[in-house]
Amino acid sequence: MTVPSNQSRAAVVTGGSRGIGRAVALRLAVDGQDVVVGYVDNETEAKSTVEAIETTGGRAVAVQVDVADENGVRALFDAAERSFGGVDVVVNAAGVMILKPVVQLDLDEFDRMHRTNLRGTFVVAREAIGRLRAGGAIINFSTSVTRLNLPSYAAYAASKAAVEALSPILAKEARGRDITVNAVAPGPTATALFLEGKSDDLIQHIAKQNPMERLGRPDDIAEVVSLLAGNGRWINGQTIFVNGGAA
Template identity: 80%
Template sequence: MTSNNNRVAIVTGGSRGIGRAVAERLVADGQHVVIAYAGNETAAKATVGAIENAGGHGVAVRADVADEAAVTALFDTAEQRFGGVDVVVNAAGIMILKPIVDLDLDEFDRMHRTNVRGTFVVAREAAGRLRPGGTLINFSTSVTRAKLPTYAAYAASKAAVEALGPILAKELRGRDITVNTVAPGPTATELFLKDKSDELIKTIAGQNPMGRLGRGEDIAEVVSLLAGAGRWINGQTLFVNGGAF
């Protein structure tokens, strides 16, 4: 495996939230990072600026993760800019919370397009282009185990992601490439905090044995392990939630 100073990572959803924390941590580990973002150019530029201010190398690429041509172009950019791809982190995702009876099928399709198709498209490209010693890290959620009302469609989309990982790990036998899935619990990001009252957030934090919500850095720490020294972890889903579920 090449040293971190020569390694190149693609982080989808890397402009905000957990994705940004992951991108910044991988840069701190010495990797060059290509951030894929869906539409918020301002946030993407801010993340690249933070990376460069920290002495790292990063570039932002607008890409719809569910679009095959866009994902191909994303990998092309990483190879042209930095020489190859060693780490792919599939952090892009959307969450729509409603009871099953109230969820519009257009909302269902939009969520699954990003969370399931998007993960699959990026994973397929990664399978063909990761260098030996590389790793693919997909993102699920601890909600797949919590079985909370209003989370059914979201949890179903992430359960599909969990199913993909161990199968792809076996299909890549002999390539020296690991495939794992990280499943965060409640984490203080814009995606999680949206439309939740302060009282509800306090309640959720208090239910955790650690007495708080997760932080982006908590999740990034695990990604850093999987993207670096954790080579004997393969085909697994790691629940990173402070013991919440």
């Protein structure tokens, strides 16, 4: 089917207050979708994203949510339905990245990453599969690091590899519902999450490893999410690596 790009569609974007999530929220609004900006703690940035959408004539609301809490996630979808009448697209962009060698990573840090990255994606997707209208889409987030085998990324990559395993199975479980489920796996992208704690020399080294000789931009990732959230209906059960050829 061809999905109309108009204000009748509504998207929930977790982690929508900053980084890639913010870029996705802004892009979906440009596409004509109403947007629910899910955020965990930074209300100021979430409101800034909403205001940016409203400035361009779109409609958006910000809702605080712990994606790993099923009651909070249920309330998030309730808020979306109250605001916009239903939900058509869910983007699981909320994520935590802590980089340490396995021997140095505290188990509380391990649990924190997996609680958000895996459990959070699972909880949101489980709620979404029963709430999305026909023609809907679930877009989860993995990472290109699952193929790069970089030191210090083990726990983070493991949490995202699990998301890659979840997504195509959920696509098959949605049989007959006209709902697609895919995962997007960005490469190194110029966000605060990626840049934090890295020297300029290291950032330049990583950028040069890409045949495009630059880091990804949040808008690069949002472009692919836009396709999956709209007319890319024949893409289903896939992990799409969006990295400029880095992996």
